Amino acid sequence: MTDLETDVIVVGAGGSGLAAAVSAAEHGASVIVLEKREQPGGTTGIAVGSYTAAKTRQQRAAGIEDDVNAHAEDAGKFADSTIEARNNEPLRAYFLDQAADTLEWLQSFGLSFVGPHPEPPNRVPRMHNVVPGGHAYVAALQHALRQHQGKLICQASVTHLLQEADRVTGVAVNIAGEPREIRARYGVILAAGDYANNHQLIAEHKGTAYRDIEGINPHATGEGHQLAAAAGGQLVNMDVTYGPELRFIAPDKTSKRQGLPTHGRSARLLGAIAKRAPKWLTRRMAKRLLVTWQHPENALFDDGAILLNEQGTRFVDETRWPDREIALAQQSNKQAYILLDGELHQRYSAWPHFISTAPDIAYAYVADYLRLRPDVAIRNPGLREVCRQRNLPTTAVENTLRTLNATAKRNAPCPYGRAVCRELQSGPWVLLGPVKAYFTTTEGGARINRQMQVLDADGQVISGLYAVGQNGLSGMVLFGHGLHIAWAMTSGRLAGTHIMHATGPQHP
Ligand SMILES: Cc1cc2nc3c(=O)[nH]c(=O)nc-3n(C[C@H](O)[C@H](O)[C@H](O)COP(=O)(O)OP(=O)(O)OC[C@H]3O[C@@H](n4cnc5c(N)ncnc54)[C@H](O)[C@@H]3O)c2cc1C
DSSP, rough: OOEEEEEEEEESSSHHHHHHHHHHHHTOOOEEEESSSSOOOOOGGGGGEEEEEESSOOOOOOOOOOHHHHHHHTTTSSSSSHHHHHOOOOHHHHHHHHHHHHHHHHHHTTTTEEEEEEESSSSSSOEEEEESOHHHHHHHHHHHHHTOOOOEEESEEEEEEEETTTTEEEEEEETTTEEEEEEEEEEEOOOOOOOOTTHHHHHHHOOOOTTTTTETTTHHHHHHHHHHHHHHOOOOOOOOOOOEEEEEOOOOOOOGGGGGGOSSSHHHHHHHHHHHHHHHHHHHHHEEEEHHHOOTHHHHHTOOOEEEEETTTSOOOTTTTTHHHHHHHTTTGGOOOOOOOOHHHTTSSSTTOSSSSEETTTEOOHHHHHHHHHTTTTESSOHHHHHTTTTTTHHHHHHHHHHHHHHHHHHHGGGGEEEEEEEEOSEEEEEEEEEEEEEEEEEEEEOOOTTEEEBBBSSSSEEEEOGGGGOOOTTTTOEEEEEEEHHHHHHHHHHHHGGOOOOOOOOO
């Protein structure tokens, strides 16, 4: 039964969906945003919040000269050449050209940014960081949506698109368990995030070996992609993923940042404080962030650290990506621990040997993990005590080390094909983890044009259907930090603008 009608329906209340909804509402549309979870946010809500763009107000204030062509060139240097070869160059260049305007638009809602920070191979600093974190986008846009009388319905999971003739006319949605249909006069915007935690889509497009690897956001299950495909949309680059990577499991406590103001006068004040804060303070804040989400550096393993599963044994060549991540996902509870001996502990206690980094912003060493993440870092002079604290079988760990050390001493081939085995002899021992293998995000999405309209296999517009954020990546390769959120916000802003005057296909 059809029981609601509106101008625009947005599927998903993460960053791109809220941006699309606010933008459409600003252009006079009545808007309903449907969100499957109890609250809005999605991956945007747990993100660090970096936003990378060229020719921004912040760059000008810092005396940085930049241009979007240079940014487009640098954006192509982050992924390896085989992935980069598949990039949708015209669309990425168009997006980068629009990103600074979107940043201005976001600031009009009271959002505050620090930076720009450098991130090579970007030739100049381009990374802007929202204060206090990714959830600020969600709070500010939600507030703006309310001001424009937009409607947000949570616990509303969209299951199907309604189609009449060749046009998408609405959605079928389960609202708190009740099936409903909602019609959209102008169109439906898919903004349902990525499929990092959809094991079936990952297996189908990337290979069954990757099936058991989880997404950092467990709710990133790819419904938007499936809705687009069911309506005849063309999906591209579905095998391209950001990760898998080793990451420490998330802390159980909600970050203290969640309580900080996100927009309006208080956020502007916080932004002003953050801009003027002494370097040690911003570094301290950044460290807290990076011990939460960043991955342990591969150099740890090149230097001799090993991975131990819950049975206390090694199970893979720790230096080989992605075999390491694939094997890790097969271990019990899909998790393992990183063991460092006293020598490695000392080495990873000062520059240039860090456990994790947000490049050029902050670096975290063993002591930072012991202080800020005691749930994933312990140190003890005795191996037995380390094993006891993490419930690892001591005898098995001792046997593992005996085999490793004997192999290293004889210069014999290292088990699991590792090129170099290094002896791990004495404490103080540091055990980091649990670590798991995670996909951070996925890079496949619906093919779209510059109006964010979804295209079918022949490149024809599917009338009434739009895709933004991770749903509308259209083959763009957005590696490096800060481009996913910049795209989520920019595609949302543009979709909201275009949906009110859709005139037909314009291919990038
Ligand atoms: C830990 C972490 C940190 C990151 N940090 C950064 C960063 O600093 N900078 C950056 O650029 N990128 C970052 N990223 C990536 C970036 O955050 C995301 O790519 C981006 O925010 C995605 O925005 P989105 O709107 O497409 O999806 P989301 O923000 O995930 O929103 C999708 C929404 O749709 C909802 N939904 C899904 N299916 C349905 C359905 N069927 N019906 C109704 N609702 C549905 C979801 O619940 C969700 O709320 C990070 C990613 C991770 C995992």
